[in-house]
Amino acid sequence: MTFTADTLVLFGATGDLARRMLLPSLAALDHDKLLDEDLRIVGTARSEMSDHDFRSFAREALEKFLPPQRRGSMADFLNRLSYQPLDVTADKGFDDLAAKVGKDRKLAIFLSTAPSLFETTIAGLSRVGLTSGDTRIGLEKPLGTDLASSCEINDAVAAAFPEDRIFRIDHYLGKETVQNLIALRFANVLFEPLWNARHIEDVQITVAETVGLEDRAGYYDGSGALRDMVQNHMLQLLALVAMEPPSGLSPDEVRDEKVKVLRAMRPVESGESVTGQYRGGASSGEIVPGYDEELGKPSDTETFVALKAHVDNWRWRGTPFYLRTGKRLPKRVTEIVVQFKCVPHSIFAGAKMQPNRLVIGIQPEENITLSLMAKVPGLDRDGMTLRSVPLNIAMPDAFSGKERRIAYERLLLDLIEGDQTLFVRRDEVEAQWRWIDAIRALWASEKLEPKTYSAGSWGPSAAIALAERDGVTWNE
Structure with a gap:
């Protein structure tokens, strides 16, 4: 459904995500004149606030989380905002929200609430007529805890919205370097002919965090690293790396190719x-407690996962994908490492050959590095000396003068304007959950318990062995 919304309704408008990301992103878009001047933003949450109170709340959030150069006067943006208190478990509040929104609006709704409230929220919206007509809905993750609960949530949403009006958010897909994967692969003849098992030895995907539980203890202990990071962010990165060339860049053309990869993934074996699970140690120069100490009780929830994955299709059969994510690791980094195979025959007698390696940095630095073999300067009386040298493309330097936007700016603008390309389709979500559920079933059958590792390390030694027994070393 192609229309530009004239009203955006934010559920969970007083929550942490709204403070840190949603309101600053919308204000930045407003500052850059990317929002239609008639767009209204209606916040709603359980907190009792007036319009004035919500604008004051938003101003404080912008002063804390939005860089000064992107604020402007803020008055025009704050005047877009209004607020309606609503407890979604109390059905009567939806009538007041409908009155606040008004009739005959082109509506975009963003649910930044617990998924357990999605069904109740959508039922209330439907009762007061806020799901019909020109209306679309954005859903913040997590979408369930397994395939069954995900299907339940998706069924509830599908009862009120067709698939072309459902926008499932994975904020990693809004990052510039993640999108640049598509350009890197399909806009450069250099890479695509080599992008297969004949020429690529292995692929590593790492999402490392230095933080511990912070304020997410209740959610995280019921989720763990596999469901929190692998099921969504990491599998989406893998799908973009491994997908076939789409016939075009329409939302379904891209998502059709991603879902083929997800369905081709072989179940993880024993x-x-x-x-x-991390224990106390030194992280970012500070002594930090272990997971069980932060949680205040023993737990068998994993804070680290390393996996060896396989995509069983013609392009990738035989090339392993190594996935690694964890909390309290030595540095915050998200990167993809594509390790090419060695040349089939070296003519350089005695030279130590290093295979080419492509490193795509996603955060905190957005960059692309390609290592190439080059001759070391000299007379070479004893034979040519070679060394691996990097070709670096620092994205901020390569595109100086271009605004670097956070992921939610693009995703919120796409929700308002109706572009689904960077949002996840239902069949993608369900293919991801099938693969994850099989891993959890394997862990349960083997009674696998998390191995301990010290905060500030790269995880259990068994993760190093997982790669090294195949002759692979994690990129650190």
């Missing part, structure tokens, strides 16, 4: 996964 010995192809490692789980861990």
Whole structure:
């Protein structure tokens, strides 16, 4: 459904995500004149606030989380805002929200609430007529805890909205370097002919965090690293790396190719996964407690996962994908490492050959590095000396003068304007959950318990062994 919304309704408008990301992103878009001047933003949550109170709340959030150069006067943006208190478990509040929104609006709704409230929220919206007509809905993750609960949520949403009006958010897909994967692969003849099992030895995807539980203890202990990071962010990155060239860049053309990859993933077998849980140690120069100490009780929830994955299709059969994510690791980094195979025959007698390696940095630095073999300067009386040298493309430097936007700016603008390309389709979500559920079933059958690792390390030693027994070393 192609229309530009004239009203955006934010559920969970007083929550942490709204403070840190949603309101600053919308204000930045407003500052850059990317929002239609008639767009209204209606916040709603359980907190009792007036319009004035919500604008004051938003101003404080912008002063804290939005860089000064992107604020402007803020008055025009704050005047877009209004607020309606609503407890979604109390059905009567939806009538007041409908009155606040008004009739005959082109509506975009963003649910930044617990998924357990989605069904109740959508039922209330439907009762007061806020799901019909020109209306679309955005859903913040997580979408369930397994395939069954995900289907339940998706069924509830589908009862009120067709698929072309459902926008499931994975904020990693809004990052510039993630989108640049598509350009890197399909706009450069250099890479695509080599992008297959004949020429690529292995692929590593790492999402490392230095933080511990912070304020997410209740959610995280019921989720763990596999469901929190692998099920969504990491599998989406893998799908973009491994997908076939789409016939075009329409939302369904891209998502059709991603879902083919997800369906081709072989179930993880015994010995192809490692789980861990951090203990006390040194992280970011500070002594930090272990997970069980932060939680205040023993737990078997994993804070680290390493996996060896396989995509069983013609392009990738035989090339392993190593996935690794964890909390309290030595540095915050998200990167993709594509390790090419060695040249089939070296003519350089005695030279130590290093295969080419492509490193795509996603955060905190957005960059692309390609290592190439080059001759070391000299007379070479004893034979040519070679060394691996990097070609670096620092994205901010390569595109100086271009605004670097956070992911939610693009995703919120796409929700308002109706572009689904960077949002996840239902069949993608369900294919991801099938693969994850099989891993959890394997862990349960083997009674696998997380191995401990010290905060500030790269996880359990078994994760190193997982790769090294195949002759692979994690990129650190």
